Amino acid sequence: MTLVGQSTPLIDWDWVGRNLDQIVDRTWQHLGLTAISVLLGLVISVGLAVVALRWRWTYPPITWVTGLLYTIPSLALFALLVPIVGLNATNAVIALTSYTLLIIIRNLVAGIDGVPASVMEAADGMGYTRQGRFWRMEVPLALPAIIAGLRIATVTTVGLVTVTAVLGLGGYGFFILRGLNTFFWTQILVGVVLSVVLATLLDVGFIWLERLLSPWARRGR
Amino acid sequence: MADDVMIRLENLRKVFPGSPRPAVDDLSMEIGRGECVTLIGPSGCGKTTTLKMINRIIEPTSGQITIDGRNAMSIPPHELRRSIGYVIQQIGLFPHRTIAQNIGTVPALLGWDDTRIYDRVEELVETVGLDPEMLGRYPSELSGGQQQRVGVARALAADPPVLLMDEPFGAVDPIVRKHLQAEFHQLQDDLGKTVVFVTHDVDEAIFLGNRMAILEMGGVLAQYDAPEKILAEPASPFVERFLGGERGLKRLALLPVKDAGLARGPFVDVTAGPDEARRVMEANSVDWLGLLDGDRLLGWVDGSRVGSSPLRELEPRPFLVTLDSEDSLRTALDAVVTGHARVAVVVDNGMYRGMLDLEAIAGEVTE
Amino acid sequence: MTVWEEVRAFLTDPATWSGPDSIPARLWEHLWISVVAVVIAAILVLPLAVWLGHIRRGSGVASTVVNIGRALPSFGILAISFLILVQLGAGVGEPWAVLVALIALAAPPLFTNTVTGIQSVEASTVEAARGMGLTGKEVLSRVEIPLSTPLVVEGLRIATVQVIATATLGALVAWGGLGRYIVDGFARQDMGRLIVGAVLVGLLAVLAELGLGALQRASAPKGARRGDIGNPAQRSTV
Numbered sequence: 001m002t003l004v005g006q007s008t009p010l011i012d013w014d015w016v017g018r019n020l021d022q023i024v025d026r027t028w029q030h031l032g033l034t035a036i037s038v039l040l041g042l043v044i045s046v047g048l049a050v051v052a053l054r055w056r057w058t059y060p061p062i063t064w065v066t067g068l069l070y071t072i073p074s075l076a077l078f079a080l081l082v083p084i085v086g087l088n089a090t091n092a093v094i095a096l097t098s099y100t101l102l103i104i105i106r107n108l109v110a111g112i113d114g115v116p117a118s119v120m121e122a123a124d125g126m127g128y129t130r131q132g133r134f135w136r137m138e139v140p141l142a143l144p145a146i147i148a149g150l151r152i153a154t155v156t157t158v159g160l161v162t163v164t165a166v167l168g169l170g171g172y173g174f175f176i177l178r179g180l181n182t183f184f185w186t187q188i189l190v191g192v193v194l195s196v197v198l199a200t201l202l203d204v205g206f207i208w209l210e211r212l213l214s215p216w217a218r219r220g221r
Numbered sequence: 222m223a224d225d226v227m228i229r230l231e232n233l234r235k236v237f238p239g240s241p242r243p244a245v246d247d248l249s250m251e252i253g254r255g256e257c258v259t260l261i262g263p264s265g266c267g268k269t270t271t272l273k274m275i276n277r278i279i280e281p282t283s284g285q286i287t288i289d290g291r292n293a294m295s296i297p298p299h300e301l302r303r304s305i306g307y308v309i310q311q312i313g314l315f316p317h318r319t320i321a322q323n324i325g326t327v328p329a330l331l332g333w334d335d336t337r338i339y340d341r342v343e344e345l346v347e348t349v350g351l352d353p354e355m356l357g358r359y360p361s362e363l364s365g366g367q368q369q370r371v372g373v374a375r376a377l378a379a380d381p382p383v384l385l386m387d388e389p390f391g392a393v394d395p396i397v398r399k400h401l402q403a404e405f406h407q408l409q410d411d412l413g414k415t416v417v418f419v420t421h422d423v424d425e426a427i428f429l430g431n432r433m434a435i436l437e438m439g440g441v442l443a444q445y446d447a448p449e450k451i452l453a454e455p456a457s458p459f460v461e462r463f464l465g466g467e468r469g470l471k472r473l474a475l476l477p478v479k480d481a482g483l484a485r486g487p488f489v490d491v492t493a494g495p496d497e498a499r500r501v502m503e504a505n506s507v508d509w510l511g512l513l514d515g516d517r518l519l520g521w522v523d524g525s526r527v528g529s530s531p532l533r534e535l536e537p538r539p540f541l542v543t544l545d546s547e548d549s550l551r552t553a554l555d556a557v558v559t560g561h562a563r564v565a566v567v568v569d570n571g572m573y574r575g576m577l578d579l580e581a582i583a584g585e586v587t588e
Numbered sequence: 589m590t591v592w593e594e595v596r597a598f599l600t601d602p603a604t605w606s607g608p609d610s611i612p613a614r615l616w617e618h619l620w621i622s623v624v625a626v627v628i629a630a631i632l633v634l635p636l637a638v639w640l641g642h643i644r645r646g647s648g649v650a651s652t653v654v655n656i657g658r659a660l661p662s663f664g665i666l667a668i669s670f671l672i673l674v675q676l677g678a679g680v681g682e683p684w685a686v687l688v689a690l691i692a693l694a695a696p697p698l699f700t701n702t703v704t705g706i707q708s709v710e711a712s713t714v715e716a717a718r719g720m721g722l723t724g725k726e727v728l729s730r731v732e733i734p735l736s737t738p739l740v741v742e743g744l745r746i747a748t749v750q751v752i753a754t755a756t757l758g759a760l761v762a763w764g765g766l767g768r769y770i771v772d773g774f775a776r777q778d779m780g781r782l783i784v785g786a787v788l789v790g791l792l793a794v795l796a797e798l799g800l801g802a803l804q805r806a807s808a809p810k811g812a813r814r815g816d817i818g819n820p821a822q823r824s825t826v
């Protein structure tokens with residue numbers, strides 16, 4: 001297939017070869033934005049989940065607010081942050097982080113809530129202290145749910161990073177936006193394909209991590 | 222005598238917040254060292270609450286708990302619990318830990334070193350009759366009965382003097398339950414732990430308890446005594462109703478056949494002559510003859526064949542119903558009734574001990 | 589100029605209120621394309637989803653759809669859709685590329701929720717209905733569809749909010765809608781335009797979420813209502 005009116009092929013492998021440096025740079029940018037946002041999201045979510053678990057009444061308002069944040073389209077959130085933090089990486093990280101909160105908090109709370117009452121009672125009966133029970137029972141048993149939350153948050157964030165191209169960042173999204181503005185199909189395809197590949201690799205990575213950290217959850221009878 | 226009391230409950234009372242009536246009210250009882258006490262009563266009568274107050278999973282509203290001479294309230298709960306084995310109906314194995322790690326939980330909490338824990342775990346697996354191959358598995362890979370054995374092993378791990386069990390066999394199917402009960406009975410004989418065993422199954426309470434404590438709604442102690450005493454003399458109409466309509470049969474379950482008066486019956490040695498054989502049949506007014514070789518049981522022959530040839534040359538037929546002298550009279554009755562046999566012979570390792578018929582068993586019921 | 593002054597300046601500009609780049613025009617573009625996309629997606633996938641749910645064969649397909657859907661970035665789908673339609677001869681600035689992308693994004697939540705909804709009707713309920721002599725079609729129309737309505741409406745909510753959010757990105761492929769203000773605001777360093785556009789887009793998405801959330805609760809049979817605003821986490825954000 002060739003571009004209408006032009007004779008450039010759809011994929012210009014030469015361009016890819018000439019721009020490997022740039023592709024590597026954008027890979028790091030994409031990964032960096034994703035990692036910082038998800039890690040920050042995890043830290044904030046753990047804090048909020050601790051609050052929600054200790055004071056149950058705070059859980060509905062916490063999910064309500066993070067749910068509304070999640071609903072605001074990213075382009076709008078980047079724009080709304082401009083007058084506050086400017087047009088930079090901070091802006092992107094704040095917005096991306098805020099999108100991870102709902103998913104991670106829900107999974108943290110559901111994971112801890114999902115620990116069977118009988119396990120908690122047995123742990124008490126065996127003589128665990130409250131702290132011991134939390135770290136040795138509740139956290140490991142919630143791990144599959146927690147990792148599942150991180151997995152969804154990460155894959156979602158990889159997709160969203162592409163939109164930060166409007167802030168001059170974008171990771172692979174930079175190629176997509178540049179390609180759209182210059183009608184250079186190769187760049188669009190490279191941006192989209194690499195972004196999907198990155199999301200899939202991270203997805204598989206999390207599945208592998210979950211198996212590694214909770215072998216007991218997969219070996220059914 | 223005080224030294225022989227392992228657990229003493231004095232005026233124990235629990236009122237849950239927001240509940241108008243106490244779940245357990247003014248409960249006082251003593252449980253002897255090495256004794257297995259079964260705690261039984263209708264659902265919601267406070268059995269679980271009572272049990273959980275002993276290891277302070279539930280704090281009493283008022284009253285005293287003394288364990289081995291020490292005030293339970295003066296010991297930090299987690300330390301107290303490490304010295305008390307605890308088994309619950311839902312088992313509550315830790316899904317993320319292997320069977321070996323589950324069993325080694327309390328020793329690990331007590332800071333035993335790894336080899337000591339490992340040795341102990343191996344020993345316990347044998348004690349509760351599990352395949353050592355299972356040690357590396359996770360709980361979800363075991364059947365319900367196996368899981369409950371692990372639950373028992375885990376409770377025994379640090380060799381606690383006291384064992385609390387809350388309907389431990391309630392969730393397994395009836396056949397496995399019977400197995401587990403028999404095994405636990407044997408285990409208790411061997412280990413001599415002080416056990417408080419909650420159940421709502423009267424037969425289980427009778428079978429396992431040295432003494433039975435029957436609770437009424439609101440955690441009021443209705444009767445506390447040996448099962449045969451309670452069955453023979455229920456203290457109140459409530460206890461009588463609770464024990465159900467088969468009190469006589471239940472009591473039979475507690476009596477071994479060896480304690481019943483066994484009859485010699487129409488049995489002769491194979492060396493006896495035909496005259497003696499006929500005389501014995503007549504004396505017992507039956508038309509069959511049991512044959513013995515010394516004390517060894519050979520079988521029986523029809524009366525019509527006596528005299529046709531020497532007893533030694535007749536081919537004896539096996540008895541339909543044979544019992545061990547440790548079997549209960551209830552088993553004997555059941556065997557006779559379902560075996561459509563007139564008599565049950567009691568044999569230990571092939572040696573004849575005597576025989577029972579329906580009338581003899583009925584005599585024990587009315588006694 | 590402060591941000592507020594810029595916002596005021598934008599709002600008092602007559603071009604903001606009439607003409608092709610006015611708020612009413614942009615809002616209209618944004619709304620019609622969203623509604624049309626959801627309706628077309630529903631027409632395309634609901635029959636298949638209902639059938640797969642009815643024969644109880646859809647859950648595997650549904651979970652695959654969810655996983656693939658998450659890994660594909662909305663922006664990427666939009667860009668690819670633009671690329672393909674331009675290749676096929678569509679003009680730059682026409683809505684077709686955006687419409688196609690929005691349909692593609694609306695389809696998965698409608699599909700998975702419908703399949704799950706129909707399959708979540710308990711087998712014993714279906715069996716009882718059959719036992720009373722209902723035909724397969726009657727089971728579907730009288731039992732499975734009514735009982736799965738809340739989940740289908742939830743799919744509608746998820747799809748609509750996702751479509752409204754993604755339509756914003758349409759401005760990045762040379763189309764209009766409210767996202768135009770944001771993209772132009774960035775390009776022209778026009779803070780007033782940027783903020784007004786962002787607020788309008790945010791409000792529209794939140795209103796759709798809350799409004800359809802209310803519809804979802806109203807569609808639930810009595811006794812099966814849930815307290816919260818639905819579960820936004822089931823869709824991916826844009």
Ligand SMILES: Nc1ncnc2c1ncn2[C@@H]1O[C@H](COP(=O)(O)OP(=O)(O)O)[C@@H](O)[C@H]1O
Pocket residue numbers: 237238240244262263264265266267268269270271
């Ligand atoms: N945590 C609790 N809070 C309030 N009431 C309770 C609690 N646990 C038990 N109860 C009540 O106390 C009574 C006794 O319960 P329980 O000891 O569990 O009975 P059971 O004899 O069946 O084990 C019941 O009426 C029960 O509803």
Ligand SMILES: [Mg+2]
Pocket residue numbers: 268269270
């Ligand atoms: Mg109970």
